[in-house]
Amino acid sequence: MVSGERFxxxxxxxxxxxxxxxxxxxxxxxxxxxxxxxLIRDTWIxxxxxxxxxxxxxxxxxxxxxxxxxxxxxxxxxxxxxxNVIYGNISLKPGILVNRLDLSLGLLSAFHGPRFGREGLRxxxxxxxxxxxxxxxxxxxxxxxxxxxxxxxxxxxxxxxxKDDHGLTNQPFAEFTERIKYAAAAVNKANLETGGKSIYVAxxxxxxxxxxxxxxxxxRLGAKGLMVAPALIGFDTMRLLAEDNSIAxxxxxxxxxxxxxxxxxxxxxxxxxxxxxxxxxxxxxxTIYPNFGGRFSFSKQICxxxxxxxAVPMGxxxxxxxxxxxxxxxPLIPExxxxxxxxxxxxxxxxxxxxxxxxxxxxRYFRQLIEGSKxxxx
Amino acid sequence: MVSGERFxxxxxxxxxxxxxxxxxxxxxxxxxxxxxxxLIRDTWIxxxxxxxxxxxxxxxxxxxxxxxxxxxxxxxxxxxxxxNVIYGNISLKPGILVNRLDLSLGLLSAFHGPRFGREGLRxxxxxxxxxxxxxxxxxxxxxxxxxxxxxxxxxxxxxxxxKDDHGLTNQPFAEFTERIKYAAAAVNKANLETGGKSIYVAxxxxxxxxxxxxxxxxxRLGAKGLMVAPALIGFDTMRLLAEDNSIAxxxxxxxxxxxxxxxxxxxxxxxxxxxxxxxxxxxxxxTIYPNFGGRFSFSKQICxxxxxxxAVPMGxxxxxxxxxxxxxxxPLIPExxxxxxxxxxxxxxxxxxxxxxxxxxxxRYFRQLIEGSKxxxx
Numbered sequence: 144m145v146s147g148e149r150f151x152x153x154x155x156x157x158x159x160x161x162x163x164x165x166x167x168x169x170x171x172x173x174x175x176x177x178x179x180x181x182l183i184r185d186t187w188i189x190x191x192x193x194x195x196x197x198x199x200x201x202x203x204x205x206x207x208x209x210x211x212x213x214x215x216x217x218x219x220x221x222x223x224x225x226x227n228v229i230y231g232n233i234s235l236k237p238g239i240l241v242n243r244l245d246l247s248l249g250l251l252s253a254f255h256g257p258r259f260g261r262e263g264l265r266x267x268x269x270x271x272x273x274x275x276x277x278x279x280x281x282x283x284x285x286x287x288x289x290x291x292x293x294x295x296x297x298x299x300x301x302x303x304x305x306k307d308d309h310g311l312t313n314q315p316f317a318e319f320t321e322r323i324k325y326a327a328a329a330v331n332k333a334n335l336e337t338g339g340k341s342i343y344v345a346x347x348x349x350x351x352x353x354x355x356x357x358x359x360x361x362x363r364l365g366a367k368g369l370m371v372a373p374a375l376i377g378f379d380t381m382r383l384l385a386e387d388n389s390i391a392x393x394x395x396x397x398x399x400x401x402x403x404x405x406x407x408x409x410x411x412x413x414x415x416x417x418x419x420x421x422x423x424x425x426x427x428x429x430t431i432y433p434n435f436g437g438r439f440s441f442s443k444q445i446c447x448x449x450x451x452x453x454a455v456p457m458g459x460x461x462x463x464x465x466x467x468x469x470x471x472x473x474p475l476i477p478e479x480x481x482x483x484x485x486x487x488x489x490x491x492x493x494x495x496x497x498x499x500x501x502x503x504x505x506x507r508y509f510r511q512l513i514e515g516s517k518x519x520x521x
Numbered sequence: 522m523v524s525g526e527r528f529x530x531x532x533x534x535x536x537x538x539x540x541x542x543x544x545x546x547x548x549x550x551x552x553x554x555x556x557x558x559x560l561i562r563d564t565w566i567x568x569x570x571x572x573x574x575x576x577x578x579x580x581x582x583x584x585x586x587x588x589x590x591x592x593x594x595x596x597x598x599x600x601x602x603x604x605n606v607i608y609g610n611i612s613l614k615p616g617i618l619v620n621r622l623d624l625s626l627g628l629l630s631a632f633h634g635p636r637f638g639r640e641g642l643r644x645x646x647x648x649x650x651x652x653x654x655x656x657x658x659x660x661x662x663x664x665x666x667x668x669x670x671x672x673x674x675x676x677x678x679x680x681x682x683x684k685d686d687h688g689l690t691n692q693p694f695a696e697f698t699e700r701i702k703y704a705a706a707a708v709n710k711a712n713l714e715t716g717g718k719s720i721y722v723a724x725x726x727x728x729x730x731x732x733x734x735x736x737x738x739x740x741r742l743g744a745k746g747l748m749v750a751p752a753l754i755g756f757d758t759m760r761l762l763a764e765d766n767s768i769a770x771x772x773x774x775x776x777x778x779x780x781x782x783x784x785x786x787x788x789x790x791x792x793x794x795x796x797x798x799x800x801x802x803x804x805x806x807x808t809i810y811p812n813f814g815g816r817f818s819f820s821k822q823i824c825x826x827x828x829x830x831x832a833v834p835m836g837x838x839x840x841x842x843x844x845x846x847x848x849x850x851x852p853l854i855p856e857x858x859x860x861x862x863x864x865x866x867x868x869x870x871x872x873x874x875x876x877x878x879x880x881x882x883x884x885r886y887f888r889q890l891i892e893g894s895k896x897x898x899x
Contacts (some may be wrong), residue, residue: 144662144694169816176660177686179871188662192694217661219691221728223753227688227777231750234780235811235847237818282554283595284522284566308555310605313597316522316570350599351757372609375601377755379729399605402612404781406788411781433613438547440615469613493557 145191149212151245152229156207157238157409163207166238167196170209173232175217192217208242220253222379222425230412241412244420251458255386257428259393260461261454261486264428267367267393268303269340274483274513276301277466277490278506280326281308287317291325293502297495298333298341300506304488305330306370307346309397319349319357320364327365342367344395347384348375355383358390368393374400378425385426395466396427414445419452422463429464429488434479437470443482450483464488473498473505476512489513523569527590529623530607534585535616535787541585544616545574548587551610553595570595586620598631600757600803608790619790622798629836633764635806637771638839639832639864642806645745645771646681647718652858652891653866654679654884655844656873658704659686665695669703671880675873676711676719678884682866683708684748685724687775697727697735698742705743720745722773725762726753733761736768746771752778756803763804773844774805792823797830800841807842807866812857815848821860828861842866851876851883854890867891 154170156163171194172180183189191214198210218225233239257263265271278297280290290311297305307326313319323345330343345361347354348371358369369392373381385394398418404411412421414432422430430453433439435446446467454462465483468490479489491509498505532548534541549572550558561567569592576588596603611617635641643649656675658668668689675683685704691697701723708721723739725732726749736747747770751759763772776796782789790799792810800808808831811817813824824845832840843861846868857867869887876883 173816175688176662177657177688177870178660179875182871182874183660183662185662188660192660192662216693217688219693219727221690223726223728223750224688224690226753227690227726227750231687231753231777232780232847234752234778234784235776235817235819236780237784279555282556282561282566282570284554284561284563284570309609310553310555310595310602312599312602312605315594315597348601348605349597350601351755351761372601372605374612375604375609375755375757377729377753377758379753380755380758383729398613399609400612402610402614403785403789406612406615407781407785410784438551439613441613469610492555493560496560497557 144187145214145216148215148247148249150215150247150250151210151212152241153210153243155240155242156209157205159205164199167199167209170233171211174228215247215250222382238409240410241416244416248458251460254424256423256460257426257463258385259428261464264393270303273485275303275488276509277304277488278302278495279306279308279492283310284316287321287325290317290322291329294326294343295329295333296502297506298330298339299337300503301510302341302506304342304344306344309346309372309399311346312349323361323364323366331365344368344370346370348372354380358384362390362392368395370395370397372397372399373425382426393428394426395429395431396422397431415448415452418449423460427463429466431466431468431490433469434467434471439469466490473509480516522565523592523594526593526625526627528593528625528628529588529590530619531621532587533618533620534587535583537583542577545577545587548611549589552606593625593628600760616787618788619794622794626836629838632802634801634838635804635841636763637806639842642771648681651863653681654887655682655866655868656680657684657686657870661688662694665699665703668695668700669707672704672721673707673711674880675884676708676717677715678881679888680719680884682720682722684722687724687750687777689724690727701739701742701744709743722746722748724748726750732758736762740768740770746773748773748775750775750777751803760804771806772804773807773809774800775809793826793830796827801838805841807844809844809846809868811847812845812849817847844868851887858894
């Protein structure tokens with residue numbers, strides 16, 4: 144009735160030992176059969192469909208670590224149902240946090256993951272052996288032409304990847320088609336003039352029935368990458384975008400609306416799993432997240448854990464780029480180079496404007512900081 | 522450049538007065554222009570696109586309430602971008618909770634909301650003046666034929682709405698098409714025999730590129746309603762399902778994977794907004810959530826706040842049914858009738874099996890408890 148292949152989920156459980164163990168037993172049932180086990184008549188359902196406790200250990204006072212295995216068949220090989228088995232109903236119960244995933248090879252082979260990954264994206268940008276530079280056109284309210292002029296300056300200054308601010312969708316100030324046209328043309332013009340290889344990444348987060356259409360339109364209009372916020376459109380729609388051969392553009396995952404999953408120490412999903420393992424499984428080539436020391440709340444240790452997850456072995460699923468952003472400024476770059484090494488995409492928005500009124504010059508300075516330093520190759 | 526129409530979001534902010542006020546000022550910027558305001562040259566962007574603080578007041582020690590207004594144009598009249606303006610980036614910052622929405626009529630008119638609502642669903646079920654009865658076929662592992670036999674018993678026993686367990690998608694044990702065929706036929710057969718009006722609700726939560734297809738297939742095969750988990754497929758896909766005239770079935774919203782938004786007292790989205798206002802705006806006809814006193818963590822007060830939100834005036838958006846579930850058992854019904862009144866859908870799963878081996882008889886007893894009592898009409 145089942146193949147015997149199982150995948151593992153490591154949970155952190157809050158409570159005293161007896162309560163924590165009872166919680167783990169409950170997870171095995173809640174995430175699968177959701178039915179009183181004593182009333183299940185089929186032995187194989189009780190033994191194979193219900194989750195199994197593979198490990199249970201003490202971590203610290205009132206904190207336990209448990210590993211549960213699930214039959215791969217429970218997921219129907221769907222990302223939505225996989226997420227449901229991992230953390231569907233128990234997201235509603237206190238004291239349970241998803242800490243690590245260890246997906247079996249058969250299950251992993253059902254997913255394509257990122258189309259480009261680190262290697263593919265570097266090839267596209269012709270940028271080897273150094274961190275990549277990333278910025279956003281904004282603020283909301285500017286016209287498509289004004290946003291295009293900004294994109295042009297960024298590209299002339301040597302920024303590799305120029306994206307829409309994540310709040311730009313289809314506002315009347317700069318409608319989707321107009322914005323993409325201007326921004327893509329501007330980056331293209333700059334490349335022709337400078338010999339650069341910058342790409343424009345369109346934000347296509349939007350209505351469910353328009354996302355794929357916007358992706359195709361953006362590509363036709365010259366965008367060379369796509370950004371989506373998976374918490375808004377669904378992780379599985381990101382997967383679909385990554386797998387669609389008629390689109391075939393790199394995908395940048397934005398963390399908007401995702402914050403509550405990591406807001407509590409006793410509930411939710413670890414940064415490692417959410418920004419690393421799940422985002423990667425769902426096909427992103429780069430995972431954007433708030434950097435430490437900026438205006439958000441992630442610690443340096445958390446950022447390092449995300450970076451580790453972007454490259455941890457996951458069958459044939461490629462490693463992707465960590466892309467810290469949010470409050471990154473030019474003076475921080477030397478320290479960040481030491482932390483992240485060369486396999487990183489630095490997303491700098493306001494920081495590129497604050498240095499002085501000449502944006503192009505600020506970008507060149509950013510590029511020099513990156514290229515001049517060998518901190519990351521140490 | 523903007524119409525002047527603005528909508529309001531009430532946030533609860535944790536911190537001392539100065540820190541809380543600074544946080545509110547930051548929200549105005551972060552959720553709109555995401556750009557240093559002092560560097561914005563266009564006055565109208567600074568004045569109209571940036572959020573405005575409409576109110577700021579002390580609630581209790583280290584807790585403040587703030588109302589921010591946003592220009593409706595910032596949302597592009599898209600549900601995804603509306604959620605992004607309300608809580609996109611700031612979900613990543615500590616100490617901010619979305620407490621209430623007050624959406625303007627122009628913005629509300631961009632959304633259809635539920636197709637049926639309370640009134641439409643009652644008409645469909647021909648069930649007036651009493652709570653509705655709701656159950657699920659399970660456990661995962663049963664064959665389509667076995668699930669069908671269960672559905673038949675529930676319908677014969679007088680359960681109004683019989684749904685798939687939320688973990689049943691397209692597992693090999695009972696593939697989607699087979700399951701829908703058996704369950705829909707079983708409920709139909711029972712109706713013909715008893716004169717009942719029970720409906721079968723298919724769980725169509727699944728891959729992004731299959732959800733609409735599954736909805737249409739389920740309808741063709743005889744399902745009379747659909748269930749989705751918006752946290753897994755995206756709230757906007759639920760909206761799309763509700764608006765699609767070729768589908769035109771009532772939508773039941775399931776809370777799987779949604780728990781982290783309400784897990785913290787200082788971060789997230791209130792139950793009122795999440796299970797009430799947003800779920801309703803996104804087109805659900807009933808909002809399923811964990812009942813108090815069951816195996817989940819919602820309090821009675823929280824459940825009452827969700828119920829209030831299902832019927833609070835929202836322009837032309839219809840009132841919907843609160844549908845408490847999760848650990849509801851027959852002995853609890855008298856108390857629940859007093860709390861919820863008649864406008865409620867009681868979702869009972871395991872509770873219907875625990876009373877004794879004759880499921881049909883258990884259902885009839887449930888129905889009698891509901892019809893016999895006048896507690897709710899008091």
